[in-house]
Structure formats: structure tokens, C-alpha cells
Amino acid sequence: MKAVLGLKSHSGWAALVVLGTAGGDLHVIDRRRIELVKEADAEWAKQPYHAAEHLKPEIARDVVKRGVVAARQIAAREMRAVVQRTRAAKHKIAACAVLVGDPMPNWSVAEILAVHFRMHKAEGALFQDVLGAAARACGITLVAVPIKQLATQARTAFGPRATKILTQIALPEKSVGPPWGKDQKEATLAAAIALRGSQE
Numbered sequence: 001m002k003a004v005l006g007l008k009s010h011s012g013w014a015a016l017v018v019l020g021t022a023g024g025d026l027h028v029i030d031r032r033r034i035e036l037v038k039e040a041d042a043e044w045a046k047q048p049y050h051a052a053e054h055l056k057p058e059i060a061r062d063v064v065k066r067g068v069v070a071a072r073q074i075a076a077r078e079m080r081a082v083v084q085r086t087r088a089a090k091h092k093i094a095a096c097a098v099l100v101g102d103p104m105p106n107w108s109v110a111e112i113l114a115v116h117f118r119m120h121k122a123e124g125a126l127f128q129d130v131l132g133a134a135a136r137a138c139g140i141t142l143v144a145v146p147i148k149q150l151a152t153q154a155r156t157a158f159g160p161r162a163t164k165i166l167t168q169i170a171l172p173e174k175s176v177g178p179p180w181g182k183d184q185k186e187a188t189l190a191a192a193i194a195l196r197g198s199q200e
Helices: 039-045 048-052 057-088 109-113 116-137 147-170 182-198
Strands: 002-010 013-022 025-035 092-100 142-146
Touching (some): 002 057, 002 116, 002 182, 013 057, 048 057, 048 109, 048 116, 092 116, 092 147, 092 182, 116 142, 142 182, 147 182
Parallel strands (some): 002 092, 092 142
Antiparallel strands (some): 002 013
16 A cells, blocks of 8 residues: 555654555554653653753753754664565555644754743654654655644645544544554544645
């Protein structure tokens, strides 16, 4: 099948859905949680800006840099594994859809650490960005889907079929199994939008 990866990130992990299409119907090929930090580093690496908040400037920059570099490396490794599994099952990957928040200004580490809400925003952007970079490194077309525009983009992409698509995503095949919560549904919808775009 033609397949699209759908990803919704959180601090240190992401919900992954691989969505395929056959005969016009959508099928969930794979669904899993992927970790984006090492278990041994999770206490600080999930929120590297928070970990650096009260440190001296040079040390703070180093902590953030280590967190970013590690997340990039792990995301790249996980993406390669997803790609290998999907291609080994004879599916052709058309794109990777990553749900994203509002664009973040080009703040320095010091500017981010100076305002608490910026740390949350920077950490959210960090894990979205490393997933996108990992997809591009694997030669996969990246489709950034703004989370705030997800429903609007679905209606635009599917028109009168939007309700049917949303119902199908809400109640996937029994073979998918739990968990099938908001993260998986939104990642699947983003993938469906990207899959639709790849067919035009």
C-alpha cells in the first residue's frame, strides 16, 4: 500500500501511526509510541530548558545543546526503524505528517530561559523539529500540519467525505488494538490529510 507516517510529539516521546490506503479505504499499518530520549536521561532530557533554568549561562547552553543533539540522534534512529519496518512489509512511503504548533521566534537560549512559557514552547518545538529533520534525512517528504488547523484542513482535503473519514479514524479496525486515544486519532488524521495530498 501507499503509506504515510503520522506523528504527534510530546516532551520526550511521540505517538506514531502509519496509515495506508487500498481500494480507497484507510488502513492502520502500524501504531506505536516512540521514545525520543534515553531512559537514563529522561529526568532532564524530556525538558532540557527546564533542566537548564537555574544554571549559569554557559552550563545552561551546554545542557540545552546536549538535549537537542541527543533528541536529533534518537529521532533519526527511530525514523530509520519505522521506515525499514514499513518498507520491509512492502509498503511505499509517500510522506510523513508531523503535527506542529505555532511558529516559534528565533529566541536565544538566554531569551527562552528568561520567560517560563517560552521554555514550554521551545520544548514543544524541539521534539516536533527533530521528527521533521529525521523524516527529511530519510528522504521522506515532510508535511507539517498545524494542530490548530487540523479539523479545517481535514474538511478542505476530504470535502463531503470528511465525516466518514473522521468516523473511520475514531473507530479503527479491531486489529489495531489499544491505546487509541486523542494522540493516535490526531496523528492518523494528519497522515490522512498528507496521504490525500500525495494522491492529487
